[in-house]
Amino acid sequence: MGMTITEKILASHAGKDVVESGEIIDARLDLTLANDITAPLSLEEFDKVGAKKVFDPEKVVFVLDHFTPNKDIPSAENCKRIREFSRKYGITHxxxxxxxxxxxxxxxxxxxxxxxxxxxxxxxxxxxxxxxGAFSTGVGSTDLTYGMVTGRNWFKVPESIKFHCYGTWQQWVTGKDLILAIIGMIGVDGALYASMEYTGEAISALSMDSRFAIANMAIEAGAKNGIFTVDEKTLAYVKDRGQKPHAVFESDGNAKYREVFEIDAGKIGLKVACPSLPSNVKDVEELGDTHVDQVVIGSCTNGRLEDLAMAAEILKGRTVAPDTRCIVIPATPKIYLEAMRRGYLETFVEARCIVSPPTCGPCLGGHMGILAKGEKAIATTNRNFVGRMGHPESEVYLAGPAVAAASAVKGSISHPLEVA
Known part of the structure; x- marks a missing residue:
């Protein structure tokens, strides 16, 4: 029996020729990551185990993105702790x-x-x-500590589920709509501890920004990871950043899959996940005049340049509805600068949006856009659980950038054609 992409990557890092789903392996790590919320817990464990160094200062990454600029004293203390640790152990990134x-x-x-x-x-x-085309997955802070110290971690090799997508995408539809459609189809535990693998001509047609959005929400289906075949777009993206692949793997023709789904991209419309699960998915046309108090365009799912371009196209020459707030969050400083050069930020400001520096803030109900009791938001974020963005009696709808921008203009959940 052949192997999937995920199995091949894990086998190569475990020093094995073959691995099978369900097998427990000890694998070498290429990178470990923590942020300003999760790193402090890992650093406490680091001290408890008496570690004297990290496995490689260039392969431990800290990103202070959740509550920064610091919103309160605890968040300031957390960031200070990370800075001190990084200086002590020579952390590069x-x-x-x-x-x-x-x-x-x-x-x-x-x-x-x-x-x-x-x-x-x-x-x-x-x-x-x-x-x-990397195997990447979230872990707890204690597992992260082990990885930081040893450069290794244990994994159970996941089963794989293939999503083969064919056909031509409709206007405004992005990877966010595809992943919402899939989660709506299989549920929030439909890919529990599985690898979600994406293939087909429609996937090849997607931009890297759309692919990142799809992989990002694998966890919302309960998956261990999401993964794409490396193609010319992937290689060009990596090359533009002065890098080259660690290795390029493809799934074997006789690889074993738990399930295979065939999806016609042409039948995927603009989707909205309604409160309070990412699987409560409906077509935007079904939601009528659902008023929204706040719109958030940003996050690790949809704060990239393609997302901002789409939102700017819809908001150009228009203004946010009087009873609605719209917060736009470019995901990185480079995206912020490029959006500025292209005039997107000017468009957002003229449309009466709030333009924020890069932050995770409102997505997790941290800061920069907390919802009050009874308020409704539509966001390009990834989760809409009860209380996710603020008061437990607020509500969050999830959508792609086109629907979010159109909803900001109308003040209610809307299709982009409604504001054209």
């Missing part, structure tokens, strides 16, 4: 202040992850890097 972006947009942009890598992060959306 510490992203703070004006150099900081949202971690899962920042690491690929900086060329820190390449095809064939094994990456762990103390953040569940670490699965984003599967868009590059």
């Amino acid at each position: 510490v992203y703070d202040g004006g150099a900081c972006g949202i971690e899962h947009a920042l690491l690929p942009e900086e060329g820190l992850v390449v095809p064939g890598d094994v990456v762990i992060g103390a953040d569940s959306h670490t699965c984003t890097y599967g868009a590059l």
